[in-house]
Amino acid sequence: MEYVLTTNALCKSYKSFRALSGLSMHVPKGAIYGFVGKNGAGKTTLIRLVCGLQSPTAGDYTLYGVKNTDRRIGRARRRMGAVVENPSIYPGMTARENLEQQYRILGLPSLEGWQEILELVRLSDTGKKKAGDFSLGMRQRLGIAVALVGDPDFMILDEPVNGLDPQGIIEIRELILKLNRQRQITFLISSHILGELSKIATDYGFIDNGCILKEVRASELEQACRRCVRMEVEDTQILARVLDNMGMEYKILSRTRADVYGRMILSAVVVALHEQGCETLSASEREESLESYYINLVGQGEGAAGK
Amino acid sequence: MTKLISANFLRLRKSRVFWLANGVMAALVMLICADHYHYLGRETILDGFFLGYVLIVGFPLSVVCGLYLGTEYGDGTIRNKLIAGHTRWAVYLANLVTVFGAALAMSLVFEAVVCMVGIPLFGPLKSDWEFILIMTGESVLTIGAFSAVFTLTGHLIQNRAVMAVSMVLLTFFLFFAAISVEEKLKAPEFIYMGPMYDQDNVVVAAQEEFQGAELTANPQYLSGKRRELYVFLHDFNPFGQALQISNMFESHPVHLWQMPLYSLLIIAAATGGGGYLFGRKDIK
Structure with a gap:
């Protein structure tokens, strides 16, 4: 199987606190990989490492076959887009200006395609409205739009539906599915809202205490949960x-x-x-739900840790 | 890095704070011109405040820089640049160039208004062009030193509010430190002591022409190593440099070779250290 991202015994410590301790995971190409774990399990830390915002204390990861220690990792990162925690947008700029900014950052020769991106995230009618005046859902979609500039084929979304109303959650879900099916974009989505994740994920990675407890395909999980x-x-x-x-x-x-x-x-x-x-x-x-599956898994992990 | 600089300047052009700062610079020049015209009329010598921007620009720059770089961290937009594959050094240097560009733009606004309002009112500069060019070059390096210090501060503090306040406080600290050092350096070596009366037997301030005044050594006067240290501090502090450059007409000559050397030293040290620390920083 071809993997977009693999991590190998990845560790990250902040002074005496170990956020990641030997995390190994595999994100298959074309998948919507649900990265499941409770708050503080290490989801965002892993995403920060993969995005190059922080460096691992030990271990390594490979993005499109390029190791993080390789000088070409910057070029490999150009193939990905990410929304880490809050959407990274300029509140004083319009949706179009935010995209224009990202076009320049990427050094794209023209602004071609900006309208299509805004239509895709349903923000094409925001006109001169500043991003700071957008609703949370609109900001989240604009964050995704910014991440889509440069046609990435791997997207990382950190808790994309956190704090959204039901309508906003549906919109984000449909957008992810559309991008995955129409543009073949691989997604790594971290979340602790399992019910929502179970509607779109094709693969799961369960994380607890900085370790992957289990990686499983959605079909296998359905089998286990039936x-x-x-x-x-x-x-x-x-x-x-x-x-x-x-x-x-x-x-x-x-x-x-x-x-x-x-x-x-x-x-x-x-x-x-x-x-x-x-x-x-x-x-x-x-009948085992995704929640109870996860709880059982975490319980086993804690049991093992206890031993 | 040119991509980042292009994106940064696009954002700067859209920044209301930046345009407001330019407006403040323009308003200040007009105020200075009006003030001089009010008190001295056409006798005013333009050279006295021709390079005044170097003393003023640090204040609006601290605000513009604090908010500009604060947004990068506060709204997380710095992440877009790093995820796009730009190196930390490229991000740091592009921000330095942008801050320097912003400072130069504000200085140019000052100069433009000086030329448009000052020259018609007070006539052309009296100093020779060579000296003015040297001082202008020194002022650009001083502005570079300001930019390097603010860029360093802006990359080490992730909290937007703390960053903005720190930059303003740092600016005031450097400014008052420069004024305090200059006061000490300006203290005369000798002063007139003793009963000082005027011709009507009224006590007055020390002036040699008054009766009974005796010339004695001033205890406030700095000498020897201490004076050398204060001179160094004055030449090293960007605001100390700014004070000397902006008063070029009155206190000519200034330390012509030390100040640019120290400015370059500040730029190199702040950029080297800042880039290194930023490269090792965990970004949230």
Whole structure:
């Protein structure tokens, strides 16, 4: 698989505080990579490192195949756009002037395309209104518009829907999907609003205490989070035989516990087990959401850290 | 770096504070001209305030620079430049050039108004052109020193409000330090002491023509190493240089070679140190 960004045991310390401790992640090309973690987990720190705003204490990262220690990293960064925390815009300038500023920073020969960018983020009708008078959602979209100057093929958005109203959240979501599908832009989106992220992400990276706990594809996550019946029986080997005969999908968790997927007639399974001398001890329906998946993951991480 | 300079000057052109500062410079010159015309009429010698911008420009520059660079950090726009692949050094040097450009523009406004209002009112300059050119060159270097110091301050403080206040405070500190040092250096070596009466037996201030006054050494007079130190401080402080340059007509000659040397030293040290520290700084 081709990766836009990979990090290798990345560490960042601020005096005695370790914000990142050996973080390794992989952002596939064309993905919308949901970077999930609670506040203070290290999401923004990683983004600052990748954007070149700060330097790692240890470890390295590779952007478009160029290592961060390579002199060509500046050129590689030209292929990306980012909105880190608050949108980086001049409040005393109009939307058009903000774009013009970015065109000059990038040294683009003409202002060609500025109107298209403003239309894309639905700010083409703001006229002479200063960015300082924009709503939070408009400022966020202008920040994305500025990041879009120069046609980047990798965008980093740090908490893009933070503080937005429902309408603003929908607008940002649609914009991200549109850019990903129409322009094939790879996204790295950090967020702790998991419900929102689950609507667009194709890949996830779960971070806690400066470490990636797990990277998973959205399809795998859906599989892990789907509805099931957790059964507790005397012997899961007998249960497996019974379920195989019934053509059902299952996952053995231990000698006495298993998850059974899909629709099933519980009484039929219980009777079949009883006929083979295996009693059913309990059965409960389970559905894991992204939130509970994350909480379980963080719990495991903390447990591991505790040990 | 030219891309950054181009973007910076575009922003400067759109800055209301910058235009306001230019307006203040123009208004000040007209005020100075009106004041001189009121008291001295056409006897006024234009040379007395021809290079006055060098003394004034530090104040509006501190405000313009504080707000200009403060926006870069405060609104996070400095991130756009770094993410776009520009090096820290390029960002720093482009900002230095912009601040210097802003200072020069304000000085040019001052000079333009001096030429437009001052010359018709008081006539042309009396000093020889060679001397005026040398002093103008020195004033440009002094402005460069101001710009380097403000750019350094602007890149080390990330909080916009703290940055703006620090720059203004620094400006006033340097200004009053220069005035204080100049006062001390101006103290005469000898003063007249003792009972000083005029012809009507009334006590007056020390003047040699009055009865009973005796010439004695002035305890306030700086001599030896101490005087050398104060002279150095006066020549080194950009405001000390500005005081000497703006008074070129009255206190000619000034330290012609020391001041530009110190200005260049300040520019090099502030830029070298500032660029190095900015390069190592964690930007939020």
